[in-house]
Amino acid sequence: MIAIWISLISNIVLTLLKTGVGLAFGSSVLIADGIHNAGDIIATVAALTSSMVSKKPADDDHPYGHGKAEVVASAFVAVILALAAIWIGYHSLLTLMEPAVSESSLPLIAAVISLLWKLALYVYTVRIGRLEKSKSVLATAYDHLADVYASLAAVLGIGLALAGEHLGWSWTAYGDPIAGIIVSLLVLKLAVEMGKESIDILMERTISPERLARYEKAVFALEPIKRMDRIRAREHGHYIIVDIRVGIPSHYTIQQGHDISREIKRCIIECDEDVIEVMVHLNPWNEGE
Incomplete structure (x- = not known):
């Protein structure tokens, strides 16, 4: 939660800095980067x-918890990034068709400040997101990464244009809008990757075969388990829900079946701390099957 608050305050400050300097000095890539920050x-x-909602406990209306709130937010961030990429690309193309403007060192300084600031924010938030397994914090981290790309391109574009002015290289005059186009492509790629991951989780795509095999091995280590009929698992935001069907001797009592179900849940949760719910269905198994 603290990581997201820091990100919010930083985005507000950087938006004002980049759009203000960009408008004052006519830097298209800095203006585009500032608009991206506004998004x-x-x-x-x-x-x-979504981070606040996802931490709410399960209730009657949401018996599996509110974990997918973070996935919805991640998908929303992907859409924002895609729109920002399209806007940056469009604005840069328009600038490329206009006469080149003289660059100033102040936009370069603003771009360097943004680059270092966003790089530090990315490292911090991605570490917190992975530690807490929070999709919303990770989405914020990847949003910072997109800003790192944008600010790096701005530094290179403005720096190249400034260097060209001093060295007499006319071809560098359009370094600013060209950098903006490169930024738009990088941000769009990041948006597509984030969107795909979010859609996979919302559509309840199964987890990796390696993880499922680990669960299956842990369950078969229990002596009463005679047959694996089905095992499925899906991400539900920052946690995993497992659905398993196994065969146990048909003569077992209800109490024995209940105890075995609890053991199955225990062993799966112990082998993967991301699992918070295991739904077990027991089927009868007879000698000779």
Whole structure:
């Protein structure tokens, strides 16, 4: 939660810095980067809200918890990034068709500050997101990574244009809008990857075969388990839900079946701390099957 608040405040400050300097000095890539940051404010607010919702306990209306709220926020951030990429690309193309403008060192300084700031935020938030297994915090981290790309391109574009002015290289005059186009492609790629991951989780795509095999091995280590009829698992935001059907001797009592179910849940949760719910169905098994 603290990581998202820090990200929100940083995005507000950087939006004002980059758009202000970009408008004052006519830097298209800095203006585009500032607009991208404005979109980040909306995305960060969504991440903050979803993080609060996802931590709510299960209730009658949401018996499996609220974990997917973070996935919805991640998908929303992906849409924001895609729209920002399209806007940056469009604006840069328009600038490329206009006469080149003289660059100033102040936009370069602003771009360098943004680059270092966003790089530090990315390292911090991705570490917290992985530690807490929070999709919303990770989405915020990847949003910062997109800003790192944007700021790096701005530094290179503005720096190249400034160097060209001093060295007499006319071809560098359009370094600013060209950098903006490169940024738009990088941000769009990141948005597509984030969107795909979010859609996979929302559509309840199964987890990796390696993880399922680990669960199956742990269950078969229990002596009463004679047959694996089915095992499925899906991500539900920052946790995993497992659905398993196994065969046990048909003469076992209900009490024995109940105890075995509890053992199955225990062993799966112990082998993967991301699992919070295991739904067990017991089928009868007879000698000779």
